[in-house]
Amino acid sequence: MTGQQQGKRGWMPSATLPSKPVSFAGVTSAEMVERARRLAPAIAARAEECERLRRMPEATERDLHAAGLFRVVQPARVGGADLDPGTLVDICACIARVCPSTAWNIGNLSSHHWMLGYFPPETQDELWDVSPDVLIATSLIFPNGRGHKVNDGYEVTGRWPLSSGIDNSDWNMLGFMVRERDDGPPVDQRFALVHRSQYEIIDTWHAVGLSGTGSQDVAVKKLFVPEARTLTAWAFNGKPHPGSQVNPSPLFRLPLLALGPYVLSGVMLGCAQGAYEQTVGAARKRNATNTGVPINASQPVQIKVAEAGARIDAAEMIIRRVCDHAMEVARAGREAAHEDKLRYRRDAFFSARMCLEAVDIMMGIAGSGGLYLTSNMQRLFRDAHAANAHVMFSPDIQGALFGQHALGMAGPPPLL
Numbered sequence: 001m002t003g004q005q006q007g008k009r010g011w012m013p014s015a016t017l018p019s020k021p022v023s024f025a026g027v028t029s030a031e032m033v034e035r036a037r038r039l040a041p042a043i044a045a046r047a048e049e050c051e052r053l054r055r056m057p058e059a060t061e062r063d064l065h066a067a068g069l070f071r072v073v074q075p076a077r078v079g080g081a082d083l084d085p086g087t088l089v090d091i092c093a094c095i096a097r098v099c100p101s102t103a104w105n106i107g108n109l110s111s112h113h114w115m116l117g118y119f120p121p122e123t124q125d126e127l128w129d130v131s132p133d134v135l136i137a138t139s140l141i142f143p144n145g146r147g148h149k150v151n152d153g154y155e156v157t158g159r160w161p162l163s164s165g166i167d168n169s170d171w172n173m174l175g176f177m178v179r180e181r182d183d184g185p186p187v188d189q190r191f192a193l194v195h196r197s198q199y200e201i202i203d204t205w206h207a208v209g210l211s212g213t214g215s216q217d218v219a220v221k222k223l224f225v226p227e228a229r230t231l232t233a234w235a236f237n238g239k240p241h242p243g244s245q246v247n248p249s250p251l252f253r254l255p256l257l258a259l260g261p262y263v264l265s266g267v268m269l270g271c272a273q274g275a276y277e278q279t280v281g282a283a284r285k286r287n288a289t290n291t292g293v294p295i296n297a298s299q300p301v302q303i304k305v306a307e308a309g310a311r312i313d314a315a316e317m318i319i320r321r322v323c324d325h326a327m328e329v330a331r332a333g334r335e336a337a338h339e340d341k342l343r344y345r346r347d348a349f350f351s352a353r354m355c356l357e358a359v360d361i362m363m364g365i366a367g368s369g370g371l372y373l374t375s376n377m378q379r380l381f382r383d384a385h386a387a388n389a390h391v392m393f394s395p396d397i398q399g400a401l402f403g404q405h406a407l408g409m410a411g412p413p414p415l416l
Contacts, residue, residue, distance in 0.1 A: 017065060021132050023079035024068035029087040035067040036094040044098035047379065050212030054205055055167040056105055065133050069106055074113035075247040078128045082249050085259055086323035089266040096270025097277070098376065100383035101212030103267045105165045108213075111263040112136035112173060115191075117252050118235050120242040123193065123228045127171060137169040139218060142189045142233070145176030153226040154178070156192050159219040161204065167214045170196050174218065175233065189415065193229040194220060209386025233257065233415055238336050250330035258341035258416040259326055261348030261392035265319050268393070271384035272312045272355035275362040278377055280305055283365060301365055308358040315351040315358075322347050339405065341416040345392070346402040352393040359384040 046057050056064075064070055072088050074080025081087075088110055096103035116124055116136060127134050145158030156176050163172060171193060178188040202217035235241040238255030283295040283305075295301055322344050329336050336344075363370050363381045370377035391397060401414050 017131060017133050021079060022066075022068070024071050024074075024081040025076040025079055027068060027081050027083075029083050029090070032068065032072055032081060032083065032087055033090045033094060036069060036091040039063055039067055039069075040094060040098050043095055043102050044376075047099040047102075047212075047376070050099055050101050051379070054211055055214035056102060056165070056212065060102055061168055064102075064106065070110050070135065071113060071132065072110050073251060074110075074132065075117045075124075075252070076249065077246060078124075078132045080113060080132070082251055084251060084323060084327045085254070085262045086320060086327070088263055089269065089319055089323060092264070092266025093270035093273060094266075096267045096383075097274030097380075099212070100267050100271055100380065100387065101210050103270055104210055104213045104264065104383075104387065105168070107263040107266060108138070108164045109135050109169065111260075112138055114251065114256065114263075115173060115236070116193075116243075117247045118241045118243045118256065119193070119231050120228050121246045124243060124246070127193075134171065135165065135169040136171040136173060136193075137163045137166040137218070138173040138175075138191075139163040140175045142175040142177050145174055145192070146182075147176045147178055147190070147192070147225075148180065149178065150224065153224055154190070154192065154230055156194075156223050156225050157221050159202070159217060161217050162215045163218045164213045164215040166201055166216050166218060172196065172199060172218055174199075174220070189233040190230045191233060192223075192225040193231075194223065194225060198223055207386065209382040209384075237416060238330075238341075250327055253330040253333075253335075254326055255336045255341050255344075255416060258336065258344045259322075261345065261352075261390075261398075262319065262323060264387065264390060264392065265348060265351060267387050268352045268355040268384060269312070269316055269319065271380045271387065272308075272315065272358040272362075275359045275366075275377060275380045275384075276305075276308055276312055278375075278380075279362040279366045279370070282369070286369075295365070304361050304365055308361040311354040311358040311361075315354040318347050318351040318354075338413075338416070342402045342405050342414075345398040345416070349393045349395045349398040352388055353395065356384050356388045 043060055046060055049057050069091060071080045072083050076082035092103040092107045095106060139160030141160050144160045145156060147154040147156040158176055160174055173191045173193055175191055177186040178190055179186055200219045204217045205215045236256040286295045288295055359381055366377045404411055
């Protein structure tokens, strides 16, 4: 039994992982999206089970491993597909139409392979040499962790919420503030890479939306983390980083934190697309309950369908423009400008808002039929509102960052 398999919880058999590593290097974006499409019916059939378990079902994790959907943004040198963030958006949107919780975990857990590619090469190899299919959770809430420098590493203490996919993962990247003394100001923000044998999982995830994501709390106390298993968050700003020497592709020249929202944007987009397809399809054949008049003959409904469709199309264009622009800059060997990074964050929250508005419009058209637990519409509605609550989609935070810069307001540089 490998070290990674030993880390699995009792309910998760080692058979969940592929018995032999598979390389997905060279698989195209179109093929990866097609693999997601082929898996969608099986994942749809498990959506209710996913919510009941409050985590990914074993069969779903196994299917995603086999299809390579966790390894879309993993370096090619370890058999990853090494594709662009736009591919991850498309995959998540495809799966979110039928199970947003599963899509949320695909986006999160896939992106942590991307993050690991910025760490020192020896740290990457420590995990990927055991299995390139290793899953890593995160919690990016830096203020919830505190640490200070000790010989050859950091001592870290904290409790972090919202660590999605933690039950399916053997490692976790925990954000913490570095202070030289307990009452002093932070001097750095870092990630600590911690094996699950070293942290406590606290069962807190009882949520109205995205309930199948397993976004539990995680805690450590006075844990020593070797230097090589930590990385400053500033390493993800698009400049050369410790992993650059072994992962030279454009993907690993991107400002990862500025593009962070886009690993989840596909969930919002897929919720809106799924709601539109389901509700509009049903409205073509449905009569109003109170009047018996065909729904599709109602002009207010027709206008709402147009408005929702326009929002979805506009959101998709905005998301695609950002992902394409970021890759274009990276392929040209340039660093993304600060203004572009702020625009990436601005466009993420605004496209998410348009997706949420489209879902709300569709829920109004679905009427009482959308309320039944047998309908996927109620799941899309709940999960879209839960996804929209993520800090990366907050207009109060992301919009303010863009607005401050556009208006010439001086302030500390944001973590981009």
